[in-house]
Amino acid sequence: MLVASYYYWQRNVQRPPAPVEAPPPQAETEPVIRHPIQPAEVSALPPLDESDEATRDALAGLISQDWIREFFQLEGIVRRIVVTIDNLPRRQVPLKYMPVKPTGPQFLAIGDEESIFLNPDNYRRYTPYVRLAEAVETRSS
Numbered sequence: 001m002l003v004a005s006y007y008y009w010q011r012n013v014q015r016p017p018a019p020v021e022a023p024p025p026q027a028e029t030e031p032v033i034r035h036p037i038q039p040a041e042v043s044a045l046p047p048l049d050e051s052d053e054a055t056r057d058a059l060a061g062l063i064s065q066d067w068i069r070e071f072f073q074l075e076g077i078v079r080r081i082v083v084t085i086d087n088l089p090r091r092q093v094p095l096k097y098m099p100v101k102p103t104g105p106q107f108l109a110i111g112d113e114e115s116i117f118l119n120p121d122n123y124r125r126y127t128p129y130v131r132l133a134e135a136v137e138t139r140s141s
Helices: 002-012 052-060 065-071 077-087 120-135
Strands: 109-111 116-118
Touching: 052 065, 052 077, 065 120, 116 120
Parallel strands: none
Antiparallel strands: 109 116
């Protein structure tokens, strides 16, 4: 009876679960590149202080020289673009460093101190800039 009791006790004793072995580490594989980008041929860039002419030439490939002179502040344009991009997340961008010339005439509003509204004529200030954006060739040949 003693043997039967021991056998019964051994079968009903709660044993800790067997340790689970971690799966073997898998070899890291490179992700599959589905749409590779072919690097463009890039010529050497001019020094920053001499980059205005190259930038002006690049703009001339998109729009006419007349529009370039009308809309862009060409002196130090690369620095102006960098300052503008750098300041985009901020609440204000320093206007004196903008690469584009400001719109004219001055901002227009109508109403009195209690209720001020945009003057409908205010939107006309942006018409030349909209025409500029429409004129840019966006398809490459």
